[in-house]
Amino acid sequence: MTFRRLADLWKAQTSFRKSSAFHRNADRAFHLLILACAVSTLLLVGAILWNLIEHAWPSITKFGLGFVTSTQWNPVKSQYGAASSIYGTLVSTAIALILALPISVAIALFLTSYAPPWLAKIVGTCVELLAAIPSIIYGMWGLFVFAPYMQKTVQPMLAKLPGPLFDGAPLGVGMLTAGIILALMILPFLTAVMRDVFAMTPPVLLESAAGMGSTSWEVTRKIAIPYGLRGLIGATFLGLGRAIGETMAVTFVIGNSHRISTSLFAPGNTIASTLANEFNEADSPLLEAALIELGLILFVITLIIQILAHLWLRNLQKRQAR
Amino acid sequence: MQNRNPHFFLILSIFITIPFWVAVACGDKKSEDKPAAQQPGSDPTKPGTPEAPATLKVAASLTGAGATFPFPLYSKWADAYGKEKGLKLNYQAIGSGGGVAQIKKKTVDFGASDEPMKPADLEKEGLFQFPMAIGGVVPVTNVEGIADGALKLSPAVLCGIYLGDIKKWDHEEIKKLNEGLTLPAKDIAVVYRSDGSGTTWIFTDYLSRVCPAWKDKVGAGKSVQWPVGMGGKGNPGVAAYVKQTAGAIGYVEFAYALQNQLPAVQLQNKDGQFVKPAIESFMAAAKNADWDNAPGFFMVLNDQPGAETWPIAGATFILIHRAQADAAKTRAIFGFFDWCYRSGAALAKELHYVPMPENVIDLVQKRWASEITADGKPIVWK
Numbered sequence: 001m002t003f004r005r006l007a008d009l010w011k012a013q014t015s016f017r018k019s020s021a022f023h024r025n026a027d028r029a030f031h032l033l034i035l036a037c038a039v040s041t042l043l044l045v046g047a048i049l050w051n052l053i054e055h056a057w058p059s060i061t062k063f064g065l066g067f068v069t070s071t072q073w074n075p076v077k078s079q080y081g082a083a084s085s086i087y088g089t090l091v092s093t094a095i096a097l098i099l100a101l102p103i104s105v106a107i108a109l110f111l112t113s114y115a116p117p118w119l120a121k122i123v124g125t126c127v128e129l130l131a132a133i134p135s136i137i138y139g140m141w142g143l144f145v146f147a148p149y150m151q152k153t154v155q156p157m158l159a160k161l162p163g164p165l166f167d168g169a170p171l172g173v174g175m176l177t178a179g180i181i182l183a184l185m186i187l188p189f190l191t192a193v194m195r196d197v198f199a200m201t202p203p204v205l206l207e208s209a210a211g212m213g214s215t216s217w218e219v220t221r222k223i224a225i226p227y228g229l230r231g232l233i234g235a236t237f238l239g240l241g242r243a244i245g246e247t248m249a250v251t252f253v254i255g256n257s258h259r260i261s262t263s264l265f266a267p268g269n270t271i272a273s274t275l276a277n278e279f280n281e282a283d284s285p286l287l288e289a290a291l292i293e294l295g296l297i298l299f300v301i302t303l304i305i306q307i308l309a310h311l312w313l314r315n316l317q318k319r320q321a322r
Numbered sequence: 323m324q325n326r327n328p329h330f331f332l333i334l335s336i337f338i339t340i341p342f343w344v345a346v347a348c349g350d351k352k353s354e355d356k357p358a359a360q361q362p363g364s365d366p367t368k369p370g371t372p373e374a375p376a377t378l379k380v381a382a383s384l385t386g387a388g389a390t391f392p393f394p395l396y397s398k399w400a401d402a403y404g405k406e407k408g409l410k411l412n413y414q415a416i417g418s419g420g421g422v423a424q425i426k427k428k429t430v431d432f433g434a435s436d437e438p439m440k441p442a443d444l445e446k447e448g449l450f451q452f453p454m455a456i457g458g459v460v461p462v463t464n465v466e467g468i469a470d471g472a473l474k475l476s477p478a479v480l481c482g483i484y485l486g487d488i489k490k491w492d493h494e495e496i497k498k499l500n501e502g503l504t505l506p507a508k509d510i511a512v513v514y515r516s517d518g519s520g521t522t523w524i525f526t527d528y529l530s531r532v533c534p535a536w537k538d539k540v541g542a543g544k545s546v547q548w549p550v551g552m553g554g555k556g557n558p559g560v561a562a563y564v565k566q567t568a569g570a571i572g573y574v575e576f577a578y579a580l581q582n583q584l585p586a587v588q589l590q591n592k593d594g595q596f597v598k599p600a601i602e603s604f605m606a607a608a609k610n611a612d613w614d615n616a617p618g619f620f621m622v623l624n625d626q627p628g629a630e631t632w633p634i635a636g637a638t639f640i641l642i643h644r645a646q647a648d649a650a651k652t653r654a655i656f657g658f659f660d661w662c663y664r665s666g667a668a669l670a671k672e673l674h675y676v677p678m679p680e681n682v683i684d685l686v687q688k689r690w691a692s693e694i695t696a697d698g699k700p701i702v703w704k
Contacts, residue, residue, distance in 0.1 A: 148566050267552035
């Protein structure tokens, strides 16, 4: 007997026996169950936030707001500051998004509008496989394969450009390399979500635009992208959230130095990489508190980004409704 | 079919998971202790003698965590001992501080640290510390044209490089020490440990001793604020960075320098002689150590006198609790480390670690007998 038949029989004999009162109560119970799950999520976030604040308290009271602006990270003298970590987190994520966003939009458009179905399926599967690679593999590949390539080929080329962005000795590792590795990591994820967003554009819209004489590019630019804009922005913020918290891949290639530098070749650090490096060895309570405060700051940054995303999307909705 | 039990699927899922329940129950039985040899000549009925049942239980597996410095050595020892006696040892190289934190929390059976704990801290945490081996921390370079052991550095120059005062390989100070070498006009890429590390502690302690400027500006610690450079995670991370970055200098434990074929430098020691890192120069560093008068075996081997001495050396320590919870585990610990002391010396030398001398081993084992207890009683293990 197939499973399907068994399930049908099961449903038939159970629902046939129960009264409508049972169904009403079952509905209520289900309602309560999912409400409990939702509330538990809120409680969990609240509990984590409370826990972070509690454990970071010694550092919060000692350094106050100066923690966010200080670039010191001196375990010997017990002076800590988050500025270099926050800077590194924001810059590496920005580089990742600037590089990954256009490429993932292009790949998603190719997969939905331009590719023949057999090719779209193959490329689509490859993209999903890339998304499943563990981040530490990206980190190790970045360190052993990509960083030497950056040092020997890419960075000397970029060093010829004027301006402070590409100054300094090419080390192979550094902010730029970390940003590129992050871009590679969020690219498959962004592409997969955007492809699904574009696939949901009603075909009738695309066909009528084509029927009125638009070229492929005009259909894409004027119909597909505006229709899927909300989904695209949502996907971007998801990718941003992933990049901002990425730990192992970044730790391998960012160079781990607590300094702010205008050059992208310079080593830096992110909040996640500092936590990964130092948490295990934190033998003084103040260092532990400082690290947890870093975690709290990351939590707050992520929260701010989520709020901005919501506000932007709501704004877009209002504009689209007009 | 119309009258099937409504709980059909529930019962079905319980039946399907039966193999899982069986595995759990069997798993508990398997971790029973293996009986060891009978203890001759002790009378269990006499009050005050340690309990010696007919078979002494020895645990079949041990967990340890700590420094990456002795990791190559401990894994080789664990492998050989495992083949001989069947003990499964799981050592996690998470760094010295991690090892100390884990043994304090009692999540592992022993911790390993390169930075010896001070006697006061040992008292407070109820820990016992003993040295296992001595190794050397070696500056390694990746400069074109400079082979292993060719480059000579003095303490002042090494300090200058790590402070960021000496920025290029063809700086006068380096040229002065290396008349015969052609040094390229390349930037020095300084590499340090990004994670808190006992290897860093040994290195920065050395720099603090030989360089007042370093002591003022940076100081010594498992993690410090490095003036210049980039950080690799673990000894393997530093080795990888140095290997990959042209013009790099970093510091690693000697075994990693050999494993990764990184060119080491010659350092000028306290006596003014330039020495190459090798087991002989590490042994020279250990020669003058006065272990008898070291409370808690606290010993720092940096900048020791002697013409052959390698200036950056340190012992690596094992930490266990004074009051052990399980005599079987303690027997396994003692058995393993006793084997490492007495039969593991050859393996240690192969990996270029200096094994502890006989007199120190006897001292350590005397203290095992007098200071470690399980359930309040001293432990019989041989």
